[in-house]
Amino acid sequence: MLEQAGYFVGFTGKGWGPGNWKVSGRTRNPAGPAFSTKTLTPPTTGISKVDYAGNFAEFLAKRSKGQPFCFWYGGQEPHRTFEKGSGLKAGKKLEEVIVPSFLPDTEEVRSDILDYALEIEWFDQHLGQMLKLLEEAGELDNTIIVVTSDNGMAFPRAKANLYEYGFHVPLAIRWGDKVKGGRVVKDVVSLIDLAPTYLEALNINLATAGSKQYPMEGRSLMNILMSHKEGLVDPTRTAVYAARERHSSARWNNLTYPQRSLRSNQYLYTRNFKPERWPAGDPQQYKEDGTLAPMHHAYLDIDACPTLDLLVQNWNKPAIGKYLHLAVDKRPAEELFDIQKDQDCLHNLANDPSYRKVLLQHRTQLGGYLMQTEDPRVTGKGDIYESYVRYSPIRKFPAPAGKEGQ
Numbered sequence: 001m002l003e004q005a006g007y008f009v010g011f012t013g014k015g016w017g018p019g020n021w022k023v024s025g026r027t028r029n030p031a032g033p034a035f036s037t038k039t040l041t042p043p044t045t046g047i048s049k050v051d052y053a054g055n056f057a058e059f060l061a062k063r064s065k066g067q068p069f070c071f072w073y074g075g076q077e078p079h080r081t082f083e084k085g086s087g088l089k090a091g092k093k094l095e096e097v098i099v100p101s102f103l104p105d106t107e108e109v110r111s112d113i114l115d116y117a118l119e120i121e122w123f124d125q126h127l128g129q130m131l132k133l134l135e136e137a138g139e140l141d142n143t144i145i146v147v148t149s150d151n152g153m154a155f156p157r158a159k160a161n162l163y164e165y166g167f168h169v170p171l172a173i174r175w176g177d178k179v180k181g182g183r184v185v186k187d188v189v190s191l192i193d194l195a196p197t198y199l200e201a202l203n204i205n206l207a208t209a210g211s212k213q214y215p216m217e218g219r220s221l222m223n224i225l226m227s228h229k230e231g232l233v234d235p236t237r238t239a240v241y242a243a244r245e246r247h248s249s250a251r252w253n254n255l256t257y258p259q260r261s262l263r264s265n266q267y268l269y270t271r272n273f274k275p276e277r278w279p280a281g282d283p284q285q286y287k288e289d290g291t292l293a294p295m296h297h298a299y300l301d302i303d304a305c306p307t308l309d310l311l312v313q314n315w316n317k318p319a320i321g322k323y324l325h326l327a328v329d330k331r332p333a334e335e336l337f338d339i340q341k342d343q344d345c346l347h348n349l350a351n352d353p354s355y356r357k358v359l360l361q362h363r364t365q366l367g368g369y370l371m372q373t374e375d376p377r378v379t380g381k382g383d384i385y386e387s388y389v390r391y392s393p394i395r396k397f398p399a400p401a402g403k404e405g406q
Contacts (some may be wrong), residue, residue, distance in 0.1 A: 002070045003032065005204060007067070009071070009203070010035050011034060011074055012035045012050060012073060013032035013052055013076055015032075016031045017029075032070075035058055037058070038057075039051055042122075043122070044083035045205060046077075047076075047083075048077065052130070059071055066327045068242065071222065076122050077122050080303040081303075082115035084306055084327065087111060087117060088111055088114060090118050092117065092118065094107060097110040099113065099269060102158075102344050104320050104350075108306055109307050112305060112306045129145065140176065141177055144198065146171070147173075148169055148171045149168070151167070152166040152167060153165060154305065155305065156323070157326055160280075163268070163344075164268060164337075167242050167261075168263075171189070173221070175225065183230045185229075185231070185232075186231050186265070188238075188264065188265055189237065192217055193218070193220065193221050196218045196219060226254045232265065238265070240262075241366070241369060242260070243259065243375075245258055245385045249395045250281025250301040251281055251282050252397040252399050253403075254386070257279050258385065260366060261366070262365055266340050268335075268345065269363065270334070276330065278330060280299040281302070282297055284398055285298040285397050286396040286398075292398065296328075300395065308327075311324035312324065332348065335350055
């Protein structure tokens with residue numbers, strides 16, 4: 001849409017994804033033309049060789065003088081894998097790590113988090129270079145800059161979960177003198193709010209944007225950005241919604257793990273539509289030679305990492321094994337967490353009588369939204385999610401009881 005409005009568009013690194021734009025009938029990535037020719041020698045084996053800042057410089061050089069632009073910097077970092085021990089090698093200290101309470105506080109986990117932090121810093125370094133390029137081009141204060149992430153930290157019980165560490169991602173926005181900086185805003189907002197924000201900033205009519213069949217669901221953040229307030233700014237923003245079906249091929253017959261969540265300012269409420277399934281993927285899989293791997297050697301909705309290895313290798317030791325159970329055990333149909341008291345989402349309040357009113361309120365609000373949006377999981381058509389074609393390989397798992405031979 002911005003390209004149609006005269007904008008010069010492009011991306012570097014990871015554009016629109018995951019997905020395959022070729023099989024969806026597109027002629028290129030929806031993020032625009034790729035700028036990926038500039039490369040460098042990365043400091044670790046886990047870091048991409050793409051020179052993000054160098055490609056942004058090429059992008060700026062190719063735009064017409066004075067032409068407005070939209071650029072997508074899609075850092076591969078900090079996606080797995082990380083080079084094991086790279087954080088320590090770079091001089092980071094184990095004692096500086098804050099370990100979430102759903103992970104064991106061990107040297108292995110602390111080191112894994114340091115490796116994660118090193119890759120975040122690599123992303124930040126390229127961002128800093130891009131901001132300098134904007135400043136040199138005289139465009140820094142004339143550009144809306146949004147920095148965010150596409151998922152939570154790639155650790156057990158975080159990424160690919162509808163817990164706070166799974167889908168509450170960073171968000172920082174800068175727009176020169178137009179937006180007052182140095183503020184912390186606590187309104188619950190969603191990444192789907194970004195598109196209507198851009199359109200309002202550019203005076204493009206939101207009513208005519210998108211398609212009539214699938215209108216934009218997000219709400220512009222412009223009123224928040226233009227405010228000078230901190231904390232809760234827009235009282236009409238009472239909740240955001242999240243959904244999960246499939247992260248990877250992680251279950252028998254490529255089954256999903258269907259979840260729907262409502263995140264209000266204080267609470268996170270989640271419905272698990274198939275609590276009989278394993279949330280992190282089945283615990284066993286068939287290896288390439290056709291033999292069955294040992295118990296706990298699957299859980300393929302969790303990115304492979306030293307932290308997961310630690311949990312699996314020590315599954316029968318209570319001090320460590322309890323964290324594996326937190327990450328992989330089957331979950332109840334409803335979960336409710338007080339985020340202000342329990343950011344790590346460890347204390348499910350759904351069966352606590354003192355939270356009955358809160359539970360009913362969030363259950364009703366989420367259910368109403370799902371009906372309003374005709375979500376297949378509440379209209380009796382949820383099996384459609386099991387039928388979508390997967391273009392990547394499908395792994396093989398033992399059939400659940402009663403499903404043998406199907």
